[in-house]
Amino acid sequence: MKITRVEAMVLTCQMDKPIMDATYTLPHRSAVIVRVDTDEGLSGIGEAAYFGGPPMITKMVIEKELRDYLIGEDPLNNERLWEEMYQRTIKHGRKGVIIAGMSGIDIALWDIKAKAAGMPLYRLLGGCHEQIRAYASAGFYAPGKGIKELAGEMASYVQEGFTGVKMKIGRLSPAEDVERVRAVREAIGDDIDLMVDGNNAYTSYQAIKIGRRMEEYNIFWFEEPVPVEDIEGSAAVAAALDTPVAAGENEFTRYGFRDLIINKAIDIGQPDVTWCGGITEAKKIAGMASAWNIYCVPHSFSSAVALVANLHFSASIPNSLLQEFDRNYNPLRENLLREPVRINRSGYIDLTDKPGLGIELDEAVVKKYRVDQVG
Numbered sequence: 398m399k400i401t402r403v404e405a406m407v408l409t410c411q412m413d414k415p416i417m418d419a420t421y422t423l424p425h426r427s428a429v430i431v432r433v434d435t436d437e438g439l440s441g442i443g444e445a446a447y448f449g450g451p452p453m454i455t456k457m458v459i460e461k462e463l464r465d466y467l468i469g470e471d472p473l474n475n476e477r478l479w480e481e482m483y484q485r486t487i488k489h490g491r492k493g494v495i496i497a498g499m500s501g502i503d504i505a506l507w508d509i510k511a512k513a514a515g516m517p518l519y520r521l522l523g524g525c526h527e528q529i530r531a532y533a534s535a536g537f538y539a540p541g542k543g544i545k546e547l548a549g550e551m552a553s554y555v556q557e558g559f560t561g562v563k564m565k566i567g568r569l570s571p572a573e574d575v576e577r578v579r580a581v582r583e584a585i586g587d588d589i590d591l592m593v594d595g596n597n598a599y600t601s602y603q604a605i606k607i608g609r610r611m612e613e614y615n616i617f618w619f620e621e622p623v624p625v626e627d628i629e630g631s632a633a634v635a636a637a638l639d640t641p642v643a644a645g646e647n648e649f650t651r652y653g654f655r656d657l658i659i660n661k662a663i664d665i666g667q668p669d670v671t672w673c674g675g676i677t678e679a680k681k682i683a684g685m686a687s688a689w690n691i692y693c694v695p696h697s698f699s700s701a702v703a704l705v706a707n708l709h710f711s712a713s714i715p716n717s718l719l720q721e722f723d724r725n726y727n728p729l730r731e732n733l734l735r736e737p738v739r740i741n742r743s744g745y746i747d748l749t750d751k752p753g754l755g756i757e758l759d760e761a762v763v764k765k766y767r768v769d770q771v772g
C-alpha cells in the first residue's frame with residue numbers, strides 16, 4: 398500500500414459569546430482535520446491541534462513540509478514515518494506546530510492501519526477497556542456569567558449523567574475563585590469528582606496557597622497550576638498539596654513528559670494525541686508514565702475527531718482513568734460525525750467495534766465550516 402495524498406482541512410465556527418480561561422479568550426472553535434489517502438482505496442482521518450496559532454499555519458506545515466516525507470511510502474510503516482518526520486524537521490521542530498502537524502498525520506495512519514487490520518483502533522493498540530468514564534470540561538468565565546450561573550451550569554452536567562466535572566480558576570482573585578469552587582461543590586454534591594484548571598496562571602507559592610484553601614472542597618485534581626516551563630514550580634505544588642497536580646496538554650513528545658515525570662512535576666499526565674506527537678508518541682508517554690504509577694488522562698478540547706482519537710488511546714492503555722469531554726459550544730464536536738459521541742447512562746463513553754477510529758465525517762458539515770479553500 399502507498400500513500401497517494403495528504404490533505405489538511407481547516408474548519409472554523411465563530412462563538413456567539415467568547416469564553417475565557419485564566420489566560421486565554423476563545424473567540425472561535427476551529428479544527429485542522431487531516432485526511433490521508435492510499436492507492437488501495439483506504440483512507441485515514443486524523444486531527445492536528447492548532448492551539449496558540451492560526452489553524453492555516455498547521456495546514457501549511459502538513460501540506461508543504463510533512464507531506465514530502467509521506468507520498469509514495471507505505472502507511473503501515475507508521476513508526477518509521479514518525480521518526481522520518483521528526484528527524485527531518487528537528488532543527489525547527491521538536492515542539493509546537495510541527496509536532497501538532499505530525500500528530501494529525503500519525504492518527505490518520507493509525508486509522509488506515511486499523512482499517513486494514515479490520516479491527517477497532519483501541520484493540521489494535523492493545524485493547525484494555527471497552528468504555529471510558531467521561532468528565533464534563535467546562536465552567537469557563539464568560540461575560541455576564543456570575544457564580545449562580547456557573548453553579549447552575551456545572552449542576553446541569555451532573556443532571557446529564559456526568560460523574561466528574563471540571564471548572565476554570567485563575568482569572569479572578571483567589572478569594573473570588575475559591576468562592577466559585579465552593580458554590581460549585583455545593584451545587585453538584587459530594588459524590589461528584591470536581592477538578593479545577595488554572596491554565597498556567599499562578600506562581601508556585603500562589604498555587605500552593607489557593608490549593609490549600611480549596612482542599613476542603615475535595616478537589617480531584619488541580620490542573621496546570623503554573624506556567625508550562627516551570628517544572629520545579631509544578632513539583633513544589635505537587636509536593637505541598639494533598640490534591641494531585643495534573644498537566645501535560647501543553648507538553649510534547651516522550652522527551653517533554655520524561656522531564657515532567659522524573660522531576661515529579663505531575664501526579665496525572667494529560668497528553669493529547671492531536672498535540673503531543675500522535676498515538677505513536679502517546680503510547681510511549683503512557684508506557685513511561687506507568688513505570689512511575691502515573692495515570693494518563695488525555696486532554697481533548699477540539700472536534701469530535703480529536704475526542705474519538707483520544708478515546709481509542711485511553712481505551713488501549715491500563716493506566717487510563719477518565720476522558721475529557723468538552724461541553725462548551727462547538728458544532729465541530731456535536732455535528733461533524735455521522736454518529737456523534739455521547740455518554741451512556743453511567744457517564745461512560747462506549748468504544749465502537751467498527752474498524753479504525755470508526756468514524757465518518759458528515760461532508761455537509763465539513764463544507765459548511767471549511768474555510769481553507771479559496772475560489
Ligand SMILES: [Mg+2]
Pocket residue numbers: 594596620621646
Ligand atoms: Mg486544561
